[in-house]
Amino acid sequence: MTTTTTAPTARPRGSGWHGFGRLLTTETKVWMRDFASPFFGIVFPTIILLGVGYFIPGMREPITDAPPDSVWFGLTPIATFLPTVLAMAVGTASLTVMPVTIATYREKGVLRRLSTTPMRPQGIVASHLIINMVTTLVGIALALVVAEVAFGVPVPAQLGVVLLATALGLSAMFALGMMVAAVAPRPSSANAIAMSLYFPMLLLAGLWTPGPIMPDLLRDIGQFTPLGAAAQALTTGWFESGFPTLQMIVMAVWTAVLLPLAVKMFRWS
């Protein structure tokens, strides 16, 4: 068809991402008006850390019943709990906050509404990935500061391993969160799926039996889950020597499988 008179004059700038900066800042502002979302993502892991440290007897007494040549000797139990708290921080916003937000936007038609504007609906998903990623990092930072100030937790033995384990844990858990967001038809089902994954994962990450006191069976199962692998890799990096190869691969595989699958299965309306 030759319709030069009615054709638009120019392609919009940035083709589909024009206004993303404002979208991100507006989404952040609006998201922070929901008290619960920032609270859980940022403060919850630290509250657990403080609660366990101060209310469970003996958590701050150095371990003396381990063999004197083991890495655990002389550490406080609350220090061995830190990798679990960090894994929890990695898993909270990604799994319990982000999927519910996205499912709500889908149910309310926000994603569809956005599809009628030059902004791609991917923009709003990207905004919430960024928002929850930043929330998680702030939550991790807060837990680290509190761990240091309140409990004098030692610095990591292998900083590189700790950073890599954190990065892979983030990617695996956000991939899992995106998968839940992709398939959950409603916010309530997103919440139900997220919770039924979150608590078993916390168990396997050592919330009730951290680091050295985890039963072998739990450890064997946990190393194949994203959060269990993250906690184990963090424990190795923080206190032990050697490279947690299996755990790193497990997290990488979860990411590599879940992320493309989530993108493929994602429903916009």
Next chain:
Amino acid sequence: MAQPIVEVRNLRKTYGDKVAVDDVSFAVQPGEIFGILGPNGAGKTTSVETLAGLRHADGGTVRVLGIDPQRHPEQVREHLGVQLQEAALHDKITVGEALRLFAGFYSRPADPDELLALLDLTEHADKQFGRLSGGQKQRLSIALALVGNPRVAILDELTTGLDPQARRSTWDLVERVRATGVTILLVTHFMDEAERLCDRLVVIDAGRVVAEGSPAALIDRLDDDRTVVVRFGTDDAARAREALDRLAADHPDVSRVEELDGGRGEIAVSGTPRVLFALVPALAEADLVPDDVRTVTRTLEDVFLAVTGRTYAPQEEAESALVAEGARS
């Protein structure tokens, strides 16, 4: 005629073995308020969603500003404002934030403050979406459809759920928007709304266009049947019925006399456009003084009845279930 700004030809869309849109064609001229009218589930929303590039048709062609929205949705979106059926914003975003947010998506947006004024929303700019009334939500939704300075705006069921006063002020608003040069595609299941606002319209039923034209032309095109309704007190009712039956038998301009339901003693007298001339002398001769006389105004509902053979019932359960199913697939 000018090049149509929106053109739909032989549009067809099925969900599985269910046909949502069978065969729909229409063309909208620049500057018009063009209506798509029909009962729920007739295929209206599916048609406009295809126009907006949200769905792929199974057959037919669609052009907006000469562009195929299914192949180049990004080129259409800059110039097509869409107000979808249900409100779609976070409850905690404010009116002003939402408008500025959406303005940011377009390369030449309208001034958000001017739009707020046009839609009487200035005083609510800091109110959160979840706290707005139905009418305010609807006005914001229209503002968001207009914030990109579109050349065409689709308004889908914009007065559903509004009280009569809010409906009337929304209608005024649509006319104000058209006055700014925007072509408007109005999707509605309200006959009175279409009659009041549309320059031209198509009536869609079961996925097909069953009538097309201006509301007045469609009504004029109905056959020349006219009806006058008279009401008598209980004393005269029987005698009146008798006299009118006789009139129907004798007079060439009177074809039918029937008592209306409702037990209020109303009698409908139908015939040619001259039926009134026949009725009045007959009543005078028998000295029957009606308590009330009214002529029945014909509306688009009569047009719908004439073209489909069914009384207009906007909520047709089976068909709205079909649309719900379509939305899920």
